[in-house]
Amino acid sequence: MQARNFDLIAFDWDGTLFDSTRIITRCIQEAVRDVGGTVPSDEAAGYVIGLGLTQALAYAAPDVPPEKYPALGERYRHHYAAHYDDLSLFDGVLPLLASLKARGHLLAVATGKSRRGLDEALGSAELKGVFDGSRTADETAGKPDPRMLHELMEQFDVRPGRVLMVGDTTHDLQMALNAACPSVGVSYGAHEPDAFAVLNPRYVASSVRALRDWLLANG
CATH class of the missing domain: 3.40.50.1000 (HAD superfamily/HAD-like)
Structure with missing residues (x-):
């Protein structure tokens, strides 16, 4: 050997x-939309993949205030769970x-x-x-x-x-x-x-x- x-x-x-890259990108975008932030581009949402969730969402949605981060994370997890069976x-x-x-x-x-x-x-x-x-x-x-x-x-x-x-x-x-x-x-x-x-x-x-x-x- x-x-x-x-x-x-x-x-x-x-x-x-x-x-999971494409689905994570879409889930980040939907979560930001749900809390009223400016929806990031595919490039900006994809860039943060690999970071911790709070760090990633803060970077992808710079106009969302920190007090909304818990809601932003919850909406991301909601959308991700809905697509989980689509991942492999x-x-x-x-x-x-x-x-x-x-x-x-x-x-x-x-x-x-x-x-x-x-x-x-x-x-x-x-x-x-x-x-x-x-x-x-x-x-x-x-x-x-x-x-x-x-x-x-x-x-x-x-x-x-x-x-x-x-x-x-x-x-x-x-x-x-x-x-x-x-x-x-x-x-x-x-x-x-x-x-x-x-x-x-x-x-x-x-x-x-x-x-x-x-x-x-x-x-």
Whole structure:
């Protein structure tokens, strides 16, 4: 078996493993409309994916006063719940994760989702036992603060150079850079890949298949 370059591979969730970018964008827009704010563009709503919910909504709706943030969050969760059954893993994600597990990699999720939201997503039978650890924005610092990765490194006793962060946003790659960890970007999620270059990812994958091929050859 080929020697591993990385002991721990941490994945973002939405837009990286989970095909949810378009629906999250629409839910943010509908939530802002519900509370009377200026509805953000697709680009502005998509940019905040990966951040913690309050941070994301504050950025996407700068004219909504802070006292309306609880209502804004509630409306976002309402719209997201209505679309939950429309969401799924990207094609090829399960075989990708199985291949990495078979090679002995530790797998983790580092996400801007809430713990409740991630646990609901991970509760499916197909994902039982796949991930060795996870961190969410509401139980630690949100991206791009490196605390998620620092905590995972401490949990599994893995040094930064042996951790790879995989994500679809500049928030993910900046978090990796802040934690002194290598990263890989994916261009099929929320952010345009041109923005990744200054964050020095090892690779930018245009599909799950391309990500799998690179990880099996270089991970």
